[in-house]
Amino acid sequence: MELLTVESSSVIVGFSVGQIGAVFVSATTVLLATLAALTLTLVWLNGRKSSSHGQTDSVFLRIKDKAERLIRSHVAKSAKTAPVAPSSSPTSQSGTAEQQLKAWSPPPGPVGWPIIGSLHLLGKYEVPFEAFSQLSKTYGDIFSITLGSTPCVVVNSFKLIKEVLITKGPHFGGRPNFIRYDILFGGDRDNSLALCDWSYLQRDRRSIARHWCHPRADSMQFDTLSRVLTSESGLMVNELSLKTAATGSRGIDLKTTMMTMCANVFTHYMCSSRFGYDDKEFGKVVRLFDQIFWDINQGYAVDFLPWLMPVYRRHMQQLKSWGTDIRQFIVKTIIDEHRSTMDVNNPRDFTDVLLNQLDGEKNNEQAANEDAQQHNNNAQQLDWNHVLYELEDFLGGHSAIGNLLMRAVGELCSSPHVMANIQEEIRRVTGDNGRPVVLEDRPNMPYTEATILETLRLSSSPIVPHVAMQDTSVAGYDVQEGTMVFLNNYELNISPDYWGDQSLTFDPARFLIQGKIVKPEYFIPFSTGKRACMGYRLVQHVSFVTLATLLQNFDVSASEDAIHLPKACVAVPPDAFRVVLTPRPSAPTPY
Numbered sequence: 001m002e003l004l005t006v007e008s009s010s011v012i013v014g015f016s017v018g019q020i021g022a023v024f025v026s027a028t029t030v031l032l033a034t035l036a037a038l039t040l041t042l043v044w045l046n047g048r049k050s051s052s053h054g055q056t057d058s059v060f061l062r063i064k065d066k067a068e069r070l071i072r073s074h075v076a077k078s079a080k081t082a083p084v085a086p087s088s089s090p091t092s093q094s095g096t097a098e099q100q101l102k103a104w105s106p107p108p109g110p111v112g113w114p115i116i117g118s119l120h121l122l123g124k125y126e127v128p129f130e131a132f133s134q135l136s137k138t139y140g141d142i143f144s145i146t147l148g149s150t151p152c153v154v155v156n157s158f159k160l161i162k163e164v165l166i167t168k169g170p171h172f173g174g175r176p177n178f179i180r181y182d183i184l185f186g187g188d189r190d191n192s193l194a195l196c197d198w199s200y201l202q203r204d205r206r207s208i209a210r211h212w213c214h215p216r217a218d219s220m221q222f223d224t225l226s227r228v229l230t231s232e233s234g235l236m237v238n239e240l241s242l243k244t245a246a247t248g249s250r251g252i253d254l255k256t257t258m259m260t261m262c263a264n265v266f267t268h269y270m271c272s273s274r275f276g277y278d279d280k281e282f283g284k285v286v287r288l289f290d291q292i293f294w295d296i297n298q299g300y301a302v303d304f305l306p307w308l309m310p311v312y313r314r315h316m317q318q319l320k321s322w323g324t325d326i327r328q329f330i331v332k333t334i335i336d337e338h339r340s341t342m343d344v345n346n347p348r349d350f351t352d353v354l355l356n357q358l359d360g361e362k363n364n365e366q367a368a369n370e371d372a373q374q375h376n377n378n379a380q381q382l383d384w385n386h387v388l389y390e391l392e393d394f395l396g397g398h399s400a401i402g403n404l405l406m407r408a409v410g411e412l413c414s415s416p417h418v419m420a421n422i423q424e425e426i427r428r429v430t431g432d433n434g435r436p437v438v439l440e441d442r443p444n445m446p447y448t449e450a451t452i453l454e455t456l457r458l459s460s461s462p463i464v465p466h467v468a469m470q471d472t473s474v475a476g477y478d479v480q481e482g483t484m485v486f487l488n489n490y491e492l493n494i495s496p497d498y499w500g501d502q503s504l505t506f507d508p509a510r511f512l513i514q515g516k517i518v519k520p521e522y523f524i525p526f527s528t529g530k531r532a533c534m535g536y537r538l539v540q541h542v543s544f545v546t547l548a549t550l551l552q553n554f555d556v557s558a559s560e561d562a563i564h565l566p567k568a569c570v571a572v573p574p575d576a577f578r579v580v581l582t583p584r585p586s587a588p589t590p591y
């Protein structure tokens with residue numbers, strides 16, 4: 001636990017969970033207090049001047065860098081008296097006494113500073129996951145790190161990630177307590193499916209959505225999705241043809257069209273509603289979803305240093321109003337209409353199914369769960385907020401897919417041979433001047449599928465941090481309740497240890513053996529275990545039809561905009577790069 005106490009003229013400097021004990025420092029009291037005050041003042045002043053919080057964070061981290069040099073000289077002097085951290089390698093310890101010590105020790109890790117912990121170590125890299133990979137070279141596959149005053153553990157290897165997510169999944173079902181998450185979800189992050197702590201309510205919410213998120217090949221949901229995708233992808237092509245004709249070789253804003261298409265797939269499939277490309281209100285909501293998706297994928301110093309909140313006040317107000325505007329739109333255009341027309345015995349779509357829960361309907365399938373008895377004892381009635389936020393969460397899933405597709409397009413602009421391979425595969429399956437691609441073609445188009453997997457691999461979506469909900473252990477090291485656990489998916493996805501020398505090259509063929517998709521077990525872009533992604537099948541289905549339709553109709557190439565694809569992040573900025581679309585002579589007539 002972090003320990004920071006100010007006692008008249010002395011400061012007790014606490015160390016991160018990886019350290020035992022504390023060092024009493026009286027000579028540095030004034031220095032540390034001054035640095036803290038200076039930091040707060042400068043960050044606050046900068047925040048007032050700057051509207052960009054990325055900028056605020058980098059100034060903050062530069063200040064910390066300067067402060068680090070001052071403090072490091074003090075820590076170096078104190079090191080002689082500081083306790084020694086346990087060995088970095090869990091396997092390097094032997095003997096009964098050492099094993100016992102390990103059994104009661106947290107993982108090793110860097111010494112944190114007062115107030116900011118080891119946040120400064122992350123600021124040196126483009127993404128925190130690079131810092132985690134680097135630190136693992138010193139401390140091993142599992143290490144402790146204190147961020148602000150939050151004790152964290154970083155797990156880098158597939159073996160240990162499995163221990164956290166599967167073997168000890170129930171111990172690690174919590175999510176970080178960031179104020180930002182509360183603000184986004186109506187004041188309580190438990191309203192959100194992805195950001196709540198694990199509970200029976202969460203199990204119910206997951207169970208209700210299962211058929212809609214994982215449509216099986218012979219199900220009514222699959223047929224509906226297939227129909228919706230055919231119709232929406234055709235409309236997307238019409239829209240893109242108009243845009244391309246109007247802008248010529250300067251390139252077009254593909255992202256807005258792609259996001260609108262994906263949003264319509266979701267509202268059409270889950271709510272039986274669709275909106276025109278010229279519908280300004282819908283366009284605004286699609287943009288708000290995208291801005292929230294971008295924000296959720298960023299890390300902010302305030303997440304770990306909540307006392308910085310005044311600096312972020314405007315930003316937080318913005319987040320709150322984005323969420324409110326989206327929910328008002330959903331209630332006005334979707335829920336109100338559904339409530340007035342629904343038949344409880346004949347749910348038309350996912351929205352009806354959710355509203356039925358609100359009205360007290362019980363999902364019979366829940367009773368079939370192995371642990372039905374325990375479940376029933378703990379089942380909770382969904383209230384209005386649960387229904388509204390669950391619908392918002394799932395509709396918001398379209399942003400992840402739209403962003404993933406933009407990343408795929410970005411990659412294709414610099415890998416035209418991959419685009420040519422996909423187009424050849426499309427021709428083989430649908431014929432010359434043949435029919436439009438449909439969802440049912442997916443099993444016959446492994447190269448297109450592999451391109452999506454390769455995009456997922458290189459975007460290396462970081463698995464949302466988990467939090468220990470009880471005292472537990474990983475690799476034999478102690479992990480206390482409340483510890484945040486980062487699973488280094490970035491390391492899993494790009495390390496040459498897993499993917500060979502060319503691990504950073506965009507090469508879909510790495511997922512193909514004799515023309516068939518083969519996914520290594522350590523490839524887990526959607527995570528695994530109790531809290532694994534609920535939308536992964538929708539991602540596969542929607543991204544397949546959208547990407548194949550786009551490339552069936554157009555060649556894609558870079559415009560004069562630079563294409564920067566952020567590391568370890570599915571999201572590309574809301575105002576993304578423009579691309580040039582060149583209509584293909586062999587394009588089919590849409591259905």
Ligand code: HEM
Pocket residue numbers: 165193194195202206213393394395397398400401404456461462463464465466525526527528530531532533534535536538539570
């Ligand atoms: C590019 C697309 C996507 C990627 C890479 C992705 C990845 C992930 C990951 C890594 C997690 C965290 C799992 C964990 O903490 O162990 C997650 C959670 C989740 N995802 Fe996705 N996801 C994507 C799209 C979607 C879509 C389209 C939906 C909904 C339709 C969705 C719904 C969810 C939900 C509800 C959770 C929270 C599950 C829980 O905490 O119980 N995701 N996703």
